[in-house]
Amino acid sequence: MSTERIVRVANAQGFWGDSMLAPIRLVNEGPVDYLTFDYLAEITMSIMQKQRSRNPEHGYALDFVRMLEKILPVCKEKGIKVIANAGGVNSKACAKATSELIARLGLTGMKVGIVEGDDILDSLPDLIAGGESFTNMDTGAPISDITDRISSANVYIGAKPIVEALEQGADIIITGRASDPSLVVAPLVYEFGWSMEDYDKLAAGTIMGHIMECGAQCTGGNYTNWKEVKDFARIGYPVCEAKADGSFMVTKHEGTGGLVNIETVTSQLLYELGDPQNYLGPDCIADFTTIRLTEVSEDRVEVSGIQGRAATDTYKVSISYANGYKLLGSLCVPGPDAVAKGQLIADMIFDRLALHGFDLPEEQRFVEFFGSNVLLKGLVQSSDEPHEVMVRIGARSQDKEVLSVLGTEMAPVVTSGPPGVTGFAGGRPRPQDIVGYWPALIDKSKVTTSVTVNEV
Amino acid sequence: MAKVKLFDIAIARSGDKGDGSNVGIMAKTPELYDFLYEQLTAGRVKEFFKEICFGEVERYALPNLQALNFILYDSLGGGGTETLLTDAQGKCHGTGLLHMELDVPDELLV
Known part of the structure; x- marks a missing residue:
């Protein structure tokens, strides 16, 4: 039997509003080491800014804390760590509510980490004065077209600060606009001690994040041949079993519904893809044309061969x-x-x-x-x-x-x-x-x- | 040769990219990938989507996945939060492409 170490990362939330059953089932129905939650879409930050302006204690995914109430006792018992970009524009308030919940549930001893620095709304005028152009990437229009009506500005930050929070022993990490794949890259860097300059590994983590970032869309959801998919109601959310060499297995808990095969994984690899050789992220540039998929057994697809390059000198800003x-x-x-x-x-x-x-x-x-x-x-x-x-x-x-x-x-x-x-x-x-x-x-x-x- | 809908030889997925959509399509066999690589050009996809896509169509190849990726610019009625279209995010463009009919050599249809 192989003794090679495996780290299991599962994504429990593909978007703000995804099924509340997913995290509960993921922590209870099989092994998981890290649970990630992706809450933020392009316009979510603006909705959250509006909520914070009405109530200074709001401006984050309130659902997240309600959800934690249902899973935290199990997470503590099994040692499952949670990484979520649920902080929106108010990670401090989200962490405060989470800490209060931990105390109320009698789970003292758990550590809550916050990653901040993505919110640049207040410093935007200084940044513009300092030479940052913020030209619209899609249209080429100058930022002066909208400077009097901006409602949020957030940087898609990478895995590094999340890794730091893990190094400091955090059990639950709350971020603002961390990029979706970085939520998955971070635990792999931490667990396997990968260098932040080992771009093939970072690209593997990035692609693992991309496969899981829409939850059940890689396990049979939205699949062309939907008649082959069993038990949509109990569809298993994705679990990836990562190895230190950068290869990983896409699977789901045994006994759950859904389907994992080369076609369901490929479908999600293609989702919202631009230039496949230049998938830009804050941690690296991933090359989707280097991915190798192997159907190992039922509901298990191995992903290997991934190559990447150094990231650009810029972060994306939303x-x-x-x-x-x-x-x-x-x-x-x-x-x-x-x-x-x-x-x-x-x-x-x-x-x-x-x-x-x-x-x-x-x-x-x-x-x-x-x-x-x-x-x-x-x-x-x-x-x-x-x-x-x-x-x-x-x-x-x-x-x-x-x-x-x-x-x-x-x-x-x-x-x-x-x-x-x-x-x-x-x-x-x-x-x-x-x-x-x-x-x-x-x-x-x-x-x-x-x-x-x-x-x- | 047989007239075949792409449903019979491929799968697809689509989503939004600003005011455009991307349509990924994966062939069922390596031979069908070679066939689609030759036949399913950006121009052909642009012509097929002429009532939906008002911009250019760009194509990328992923031979390792037996897949092609098309970007359909200006296809979402403003995109994001601005569009009023039912299919605001181009979720149906993948299914739509699979409705295309092509003449496929019989030996590829096994």
Whole structure:
């Protein structure tokens, strides 16, 4: 029997709002050494900034602490460490709530670590004055276009400070905008003593993180051949068994639902991928064209051969800003002539908006007849008239009032339009803030992270 | 030759990248990968998605995974939080690509 050391890392949360059952099942249904939680998407930080401005004790993933209550006793008993970017824009408050929970559960002796330094909102003016351009990576637009309406600015930091927290004995590590794969890279660096210049190993950890970062999307979720997947309700979340040489096994706990094979793992490797030879992260550049996959046995895929290179001199920065408003309402209508009725409904609503005295330019209007091939627009040919459509009507505008008025003219269609209009659920739609996303770069030397570990 | 939908010879996954989407497609066999590498060009994908994708289509190859990765620029109606499309993140673009029909040599269809 091989005595080679294995470190088991599992990802229990693919996004803020993922199933609360996943972490509970991962710690109870099989062996795990590290549990990671990925909460942060591009716009999450902006939502959290808003929450903190209303309540200084908020601004992090409140769900995380509720979840910990259910798993911490088991984590302490089994020695499972937790790494989560649940801190959002208020890691201190998240750590405080976590420490209070530990005390309340009588689990004293556990250590809570915080990684900070990703939040650069307050220092943004100084950084700009100091020469950082924050040019939009996608559009090339200058930051001056949005400086008066920025709501959050966070650096995607890497594994190093998380490793420091582990070295200081932290059992639970809370970060702000740490990059998703770095949550997985860190425990491997710590456990195997990898050098932060061993780029092949860091790339292996990064790709392991990429495979797991959307939870069950590598264990049968969203898989093309879904009929081959067993027991979706009890789908097993991913567990990776890592070895010191950088190779690892993708699997899930025995007896769980789902499916792990070369196709389910490849699907997730391809998810949100850009240039496969240049997968940029804060810790390294990973080369996806070096990955070798081997199906070792049922629900076990070995990943090996991964190569990487030194990371760039910059970190990615995620900036969010206020970018006007949007509104969307929907009405349902039956056939015959469902699409023609839908078109009439859309026309009459925008005409009535004009009768209110508002001019909404064509390019700001949105109409979709759901049920008439909108998901596969132009990709499938169907001559059959749909028997029903959902008319989705909306608009975007910098002017909140025009959208409010548009929202008032949806329900009246039920009694003053074509026959059979129904399904006007959820009440009058109201304008929502559009949070714009502005990706940029920052010189690594301008970012300082800090680590604090406290025993409860 | 047989007219075959890509569903029969490949799997796919898609997601968002700003105001664009990426569509990854993996062939079921190495021979089918070689076939798709020849036939499934960026231009062909752009033409197929002409009612969805209004920008360029870029293609990358991952022969080690028998996979191709396509980036469909300007395909999400503004993307992110701005779009009003039902498929705001291009989650269906992978399934969509698998609806494409190609003439596949019989010997590859075993």
